[in-house]
Amino acid sequence: MLKEVDIVLKAKELGYEQCGIVHIEEMKAYAKKLDERIEKFPELANHFDDFYEFADIKVNYPWAKSIIICSRWYGKYLIPDSLKGRFGKYYLTDGRVDINSKDYQDSLEFERYLKENGIETKTERKFGVTALRWAAVKAGIGIVRKNNFIYTDNGSWNYLEAFLIDRKLEYVVENSIKSCPPNCKLCIDSCPTKSLAEPYMMNRSTCISCLTTWEGWDLTKEPNSRKMGEWVYGCDICQDVCPFNRNSWNEIEEFPELSKLEQKLSLEQIVIADYDVLSEIVQTKLWYIPVDKIWRFKTNALNAMLNSFKPDYLRIIQDASKKDPNKNVRDMAKWVLTQLKLNND
Ligand code: B12
Ligand code: SF4
Ligand code: SF4
Known part of the structure; x- marks a missing residue:
């Protein structure tokens, strides 16, 4: 029978940066965070309808008992200079869908490992099977900073993956990551559209990342189009300016096909x-x-x-x-x- 520590060690062996395990009941409080967002930005309410299911996992997965939550560090990839400031780095090195990437293959391998050891599991690689940041905070694998990002010891250039499991297991990491300095608001002041309106609070529909992808379909009428600068797809400004990300991007590995794609972008x-x-x-x-x-x-x-x-x-x-x-x-x-x-x- 697998123990918590076996699972965490396997995740790390497969290249995950951090891994923790929490009971699904820990997700209930995420609903309160959604309520707070809607209270601040009532016009966003309909965008969050489906997200309440992230808090109440039993609705879709009655068998689920715990969540394995892992972070994967993408700050190791080479980003061609011409793409910086125009394309979100997470999207350029997107291990969620690129079957040629080691990230994607390791995720499949981890799922296989759980199943081979008799654990029922479910993940959703594109948008997550639950609220990933909330699960990460509860599992102690990182902290949330005022820009809403999960920071591990290595900064915020990590993405998260969750696996529901049918076992009641728990592995909470003790971290000693320092929180934001009380007076710092560099991320808030740098947000061109003022989407990051206050600490831990952002308006998804004015965020450049959203305006270049899910919304902002007619830029000739979009009030923020001139504030979107050179961004073509995604936005990293509120992470780029953060002192806790200083020197945290170490370009040591090529992401498959990225340098070839550069010419097309x-x-x-x-x-x-x-x-x-x-x-x-x-x-x-x-x-x-x-x-x-x-x-x-x-x-x-x-x-x-x-x-x-x-x-x-x-x-x-x-x-x-x-x-x-x-x-x-x-x-x-x-x-x-x-x-x-x-x-x-
Ligand atoms: C919807 C979504 C979007 C939407 C809306 C963004 C949003 N913040 O709501 C859009 C398309 C705009 C988007 C864009 C991006 N996204 Co996105 N997105 C998501 C998704 C699917 C759900 C987010 C969500 O639940 N939002 C609702 C709010 C209420 O929840 P939250 O963002 O998790 O915020 C938490 C914290 O604020 C915290 N919190 C709030 N107050 C307080 C106070 C204290 C004291 C504490 C401790 C915590 C705390 O609780 C909240 C609940 O978890 C998640 C994946 C997932 N399933 O979780 C990825 C996710 C958040 N996205 C991610 C990324 C990388 C991005 C982009 C950087 C991509 C890019 N380069 O453009 C941008 C960044 C935009 C931004 N400034 O947030 C990563 C973030 C990783 C990290 N290290 O934090 C995630 C986790 C995906 C992943 N697989 O890793 N995204
Ligand atoms: S991703 Fe860009 S637009 Fe969105 S909150 Fe951060 S700085 Fe603002
Ligand atoms: S820029 Fe400052 S306030 Fe914003 S997340 Fe980084 S340390 Fe926190």
Whole structure:
């Protein structure tokens, strides 16, 4: 019969940075955090409907008794300079879906290990089977800072994975990670859209990460489009500025295919891209934008061109305004030209 320590050791052997185990009852209090978010931002209420099930795991998994929660450090990957400040680093090194990555394979192996040892288990690699940060705090594998991120001893460049299990087990890590200095609010002051409104409180619908993926479909009407800077997909600002992340990114390993993908991800290449390239190469990696809406990569890139305008972009924007097969892209390019106070003749 597996013991807690066997499971934790196996996780670490498979490359997880930290691992802890909590009873599912620990998740109940997450509902209170959702209530607090909705109280602060009532307009977000419908986005959180499904999240209440993260707190009440028995609803979907009556057999579940505990949660194994693991962190995986992605701050070891080489990020090409041209992609920094434009693409969220988590999304560029996304082990959740990339079957060629060691991260993905190790996750499968961990699940196999649990099953081979007679443990019923369930995970959900894309969005998590529960509220991952809350589980991580309860298991002591890290602390939450004012920017809402889980920090381990190595900073916040970790992503989390949870596995429900049918055993009542517990392994809480004792950590001595220092909390945020009381006067620090660098992350809050740096958030371009003021989405990170106060400590531990952010508005998902004004967050650049959301505006470049799940929302912000018409950037010509989006009040925050000029504040989105050069971001094309995701945002890392509130982590980049944090003193607890200083020197915490150690570029020591290549993520599969990332250096090849770099050439396809310049602003110019995205705007002129063939739609087949966008769907076969870019969307398979940056999958929050669905295949039937891949024009979105181009409108995001056009917005980034506007916000960091260089004369070299002009011809590309003008061509897109006339020749791109997608109307959303043509309209966005025309709007960019009007913002630049140039006409497209
Ligand atoms: C929905 C979602 C999003 C949405 C909404 C974001 C949000 N914060 O709600 C969008 C699309 C915007 C998004 C973007 C990003 N995401 Co996201 N997202 C999620 C998801 C699926 C659910 C988050 C959730 O429950 N939100 C509701 C709020 C209420 O809960 P919470 O964010 O967990 O916040 C907790 C803390 O604030 C804490 N808390 C609150 N007050 C207090 C007070 C004290 C004293 C303490 C101790 C704790 C505490 O309790 C909350 C409940 O757990 C999780 C995966 C999961 N299943 O948990 C990933 C997750 C949060 N995302 C993650 C990442 C990496 C990102 C991005 C950085 C990607 C990118 N580069 O652009 C951005 C960052 C945006 C940001 N500033 O948060 C990681 C974070 C890892 C980490 N180290 O913390 C997660 C955990 C995914 C993963 N597998 O690791 N995300
Ligand atoms: S990810 Fe960017 S936009 Fe979102 S809260 Fe952080 S700094 Fe603000
Ligand atoms: S920037 Fe300052 S307040 Fe924000 S998370 Fe880092 S230490 Fe905490």
